[in-house]
Structures are given as structure tokens and as C-alpha cells.
Amino acid sequence: MIGVNTQAGVGVKGVSEKQDGVQGFSKNFDHFGVIGDNQAGVGVRGQSAAHDGVQGFTHAPGKAGVVGVCDDPVGANGVLGRSNNASGVVGQSASGIGVLAVGGRLAGRFEGNVEVTGDIVLTNAGDCAEHFLVVDEEANPGSVVVLENDEAMLAQSRQAYDKRVVGVVSGAGECKPGVILGNRHSGQNRKPIALLGKVFCKVDARYSAIEVGDMLTTSPTVGHAMKAADATQAFGSIIGKALSPLPYGQGLVPIIVTLQ
Numbered sequence: 001m002i003g004v005n006t007q008a009g010v011g012v013k014g015v016s017e018k019q020d021g022v023q024g025f026s027k028n029f030d031h032f033g034v035i036g037d038n039q040a041g042v043g044v045r046g047q048s049a050a051h052d053g054v055q056g057f058t059h060a061p062g063k064a065g066v067v068g069v070c071d072d073p074v075g076a077n078g079v080l081g082r083s084n085n086a087s088g089v090v091g092q093s094a095s096g097i098g099v100l101a102v103g104g105r106l107a108g109r110f111e112g113n114v115e116v117t118g119d120i121v122l123t124n125a126g127d128c129a130e131h132f133l134v135v136d137e138e139a140n141p142g143s144v145v146v147l148e149n150d151e152a153m154l155a156q157s158r159q160a161y162d163k164r165v166v167g168v169v170s171g172a173g174e175c176k177p178g179v180i181l182g183n184r185h186s187g188q189n190r191k192p193i194a195l196l197g198k199v200f201c202k203v204d205a206r207y208s209a210i211e212v213g214d215m216l217t218t219s220p221t222v223g224h225a226m227k228a229a230d231a232t233q234a235f236g237s238i239i240g241k242a243l244s245p246l247p248y249g250q251g252l253v254p255i256i257v258t259l260q
Helices: none
Strands: 125-133 144-147 154-156 165-169 176-181 190-204 215-218 225-227 238-242 250-257
Touching (some): 165 250, 225 238
Antiparallel strands (some): 125 190, 215 225
16 A cells, blocks of 8 residues: 655545554565655654554564664664653563663763662672873773872872872773773873772782782882881871782782772
8 A cells, every 4th residue: 555645635544443543564574564754754653642652562582672773974863762751761671671772982871860779780890990190101900000290190109108099090800990980081091090999909929928918008119019018107008908819929919999
């Protein structure tokens, strides 16, 4: 069936008091049951005074009930949900994921407050980090960093018991930053610095063997921590507590960041 109107009326109109107003079927995989095409306005509109405006169903595994696609390079929306008094978009699932977001730059963005009534699970995340400008290009994940100047710029530690210590560059080993504060894109060398939680840290045990529970401080080895053996110098320069031993040499050791 084809409906055409070259004036200002409706091309196709279906009305029913008890059944569907319009039905479209296609048994060809490469074709659609219903196509709505408009060169200047809305392609398809669903409207109801007492029920859902549009419903999409599928029984095919791995397929979606409704798909919205936009290939406009300007950046238009694939799916847009609006509401004046209720939720703009609602995602529900009885046994799976209610809403799944996968993105290139960001999987999701919220402009406004976010309320969560359940738990927040951050997989493979171990610390709370904050972005800082790091002037030392060689500071990589696991490096111990200190304040370099009065503008809160950071560099790798280079001396023992340095009270300017800030934290550890996050992301080494198995632990990734769970929460990153102050994360913004810029042309500068900004890195997430673990300020709280579990992080893997570069440690040098040549000064003293490290055991589980030892407090760690900065060392003369660039970007490495060491055991805080001198309590008189340790105050104000502690990075954290070792969670694994390192009897000799250098290596990555998981620590709990406890700046003091």
C-alpha cells in the first residue's frame, strides 16, 4: 500500500476502534515493516492519549526493541527522550542491565544532580584520585610526586622524607582510579594522583627491607618510596602503608594511601 499527498493532507491514515490503525509487515530481512520518511520534518510520530506513544518489540536474541541511529557528523542525537513532569528516558530490565551506555570519549554525562538508591560498583578501581598538572614528563603510574612550586604543579620525588609529598600517580598494576576529581581536558600534562585508597607505588627496598604494614615515605630514588625507618623525620612525609612485602631491590607494591 502506498499513500501519497502532494498538497497539505495526510498520505496514509489508518483508524480502528478495536484493532490496530495501521500494520506493516515484511518477511525480507533487508527491508522494513514500516518506513517513515520526511525530508524536512519528523519521519515517524506515535501519539496516544491513554497509552505509550511508540512501542517496539523483538524476540530476536541480541536485537533491540527500538533503535535510534544518527549519522549526522554535526552530532545530533540517536535517541532523545523528553518529559515535562516525569522521566525523560526510562530503562528497565528484569534480569539484565536497565541502561547500558558505551561511548568513545564519555559513556555518559549528567548535567545536574545524580541520585543513586543502590550501590555504586567500580570494577578494578582502587583509589580516589585528583587531576594535577605534572611538570615532570617522566612521572608515570606508580611514581611518587611532590609539590614542585607554589602553583600546585607536581614533579617526581627526589629526596628522602620530603614533606611536600602529595601522592602517587594512579593507574599502575591492577588498580585503576575509581573516582577522579577535577578531570578536565586540556593541552597540559595532567595526571590523576591517588590521594586516598589502594594504589600501586614504586618502592625502593635497598634502603631498608619492606614488610607488610610498614609506613612509607619518599626516598632519594626518583619517584620511589621507601620504608619510613626514622620516626623523627617521618612526620608530614608519610605516603601510605605497604600491603605487600619487598625484601630487596625495586618494584611495584600495593599500598594504602594515608598521607600524614
